Amino acid sequence: MDTTTAGGPGIPCWAQLGSPDPRTAAAFYGALFGWDFTEDPARGPGHLTARLRGLPVAGLGPVGDLPRPGWTACFTVHDTGKAAAAVAAAGGTVLARAAAGGVEDLYADPSGAHFAVREPDARQAPSAAAGPGGFALAELITDDVDASAAFYGALFGWTAGDPAGPLGRREWRLDGTPVSLLLPRPAAMPRETPPYWDAYFSVTDVAAAATRATLAGGTLLMPSTDIGSGSIAVLLDPMGAVLTLVEPRA
Structure with missing residues (x-):
């Protein structure tokens, strides 16, 4: 199968939390994993980047377009436009497309499970994800x-x-x-x-x-x-x- 046409490669690359209270959530995850946090203006007000040993490991923000609070797994794709077409062709649903300069597109599969895709971006790579707390x-x-x-x-x-x-x-x-x-x-x-x-x-x-x-x-x-x-x-x-x-x- 040509995964470039389908939008691949489909590698997990990031986890983003949608929470009704990101600051309270940040206190919890800081205590649990030792994360500290910086503002993430690229995502908008209320969004935070969790860091461990100075490296990005996850994102926290408002619930936004999610159907309920929860973590969203994000997967890399070669081309978000092709990925959007592939999601629709396979029976999925578009929840949100990123605006110009945005980060991720949000989808639901046919069962309603939400996930995100984005093109690889070295500036936001979860560099610490291989170790504890990632x-x-x-x-x-x-x-x-x-x-x-x-x-x-x-x-x-x-x-x-x-x-x-x-x-x-x-x-x-x-x-x-x-x-x-x-x-x-x-x-x-x-x-x-x-x-x-x-x-x-x-x-x-x-x-x-x-x-x-x-x-x-x-x-x-x-x-x-x-x-x-x-x-x-x-x-x-x-x-x-x-x-x-x-x-x-x-």
Whole structure:
């Protein structure tokens, strides 16, 4: 498949939080990950860039065009115009196109899960994302694995691997390289929770980080759990956004 035509390459590159109170959210994530924050005028009033060791790791801002508070995973594309056409052709919805000089385009897939795309920009590269406290990966939680695989396959050229583990989690791959995860809705996930892209953030000790998060005002939704490649814990931040902590296995 020609992923240039479809808008590819589809590599996770950034995570952006939409929050009803970005400043309160910043206090939480600062306590959890050691982030500090600078104003991000390119995105508009109320937007912040989270930094770790002086390097950008994530963005925080108002809910804006999002259907609800939450983290949005962003993927690189060669051409945002081609990506917009590919999203529409595959059955997705345009939520917001960036104005001239803007940063990202926001979309919803056919299930309603929102995600963003942008062309690579070295000025905003999440340089610290490879280490603890950085955006590690994204996972789509969906009610229809086949439909999701078809949509993102058409958009980015991804292929879904075989289900693994008790929850049937799959790796999404691009040219054989893992780029994200695909998870059928777990039985414990409330039915009223719509499909969504979950943002994973790397930590060195997931149990200790989960405790730190609850002390900072977060809610533990799932305690430290082994998923084979490491351990994860799922949290709700004080403003209602879900996130996952991951302690990768060496």
